[in-house]
Amino acid sequence: MRTIKLTIEYDGTNYQGWQVQPQGSTIQGVIEEKLSVLTGEKVHLIGAGRTDAGAHASGQVAHFKTESSLKVLTVQKALNSLLPSDMVIRKVEEVDENFHARKSSRSKIYEYRVLNETVRSPFQREYAWHIPYPLNWGEMKRATKKLIGQHDFSSFRSAGSSTRTSVRKVVRAEWKGSRDGLIRFEIEANGFLKQMVRAIVGTLVEVGKGKISAAEFQGIIESKDRKEAGPTAPAHGLFLKEVKY
Missing domain, CATH: 3.30.70.580 (Pseudouridine synthase I, catalytic domain, N-terminal subdomain)
Structure with a gap:
């Protein structure tokens, strides 16, 4: 075999x-x-x-x-x-016969794409979340740093998830600009909960809108309560970028 x-x-x-x-x-x-x-x-x-x-x-x-x-x-x-x-x-x-795509992985990298421009793009409609209003990227980046390390991410866990533990270790999380007008959120962790990345992005956008501060974002993580976090970002902006072994 x-x-x-x-x-x-x-x-x-x-x-x-x-x-x-x-x-x-x-x-x-x-x-x-x-x-x-x-x-x-x-x-x-x-x-x-x-x-x-x-x-x-x-x-x-x-x-x-x-x-x-x-x-x-x-x-x-x-x-x-x-x-x-x-x-x-x-x-x-x-x-090797013992290789397992999920269990053998050391970490996964996800990318979420945001088009933060006044006018939408027909070419990005299925591949990026269009947000037409200004966002405070400085505050969003400050909040993003709170994700680094080992935490209980229950606040960003979708209802109905059957995983035994919500503790995950995030080794990298950052926002990157690009010449194509897209802003990319990239996050690497040893594992992810159901819709975790989308919930994180949705909450960080609330930070960018001024509805949540970076300090309050830290409190949301510590609350371990999904109701305290922001909305779930649309699925079409999310990409599984890489799996490391």
Whole structure:
């Protein structure tokens, strides 16, 4: 039995997220279906992260087990020929049998894109949250620093999450400007709660609007109460950028 690792890029606009659902098309479901055609086996694909409906990935990682003797380059070329144009397999590797896309990861990096301009962009409508009013980026950056370290992130945990603990370690969190007019929030942690990044971004935007101070943001983290935090940012601005092993 071989273990095959995939690095995947996808536009999640037309999908109900990564994980297979009873209704609607998902990234996992589409790739599993094509892998089954390719290998002649029933394939179960395990992803490093479960992106939400409408969210994207430039560096999702997944693995599956197979008895197939197909070469990894053949798998990549054949799979890409079968997949729809809004997803692609960037890399295929044969890895150790103990490799697990989620459990073996050391950290994940997510990126959230904000278009902070008066006029919206038709080209970014599915890939960035358009915020047409001014934001206090200095105060947002000060609040962002409060995320660094190990904390209980219950204040940014979506209802219905079944994880045993809400404690996560954030090793990096920062806002970056760019020439294309987008402001990018990038965060790296050893794990993330359901909709955690989107809840953090939504709350930081409230800081930028002047409704919450950086000091109050610290209090929100310490409260461990989702009701104290801001709204959940739209899914379409979120990208799973990289998984580290």
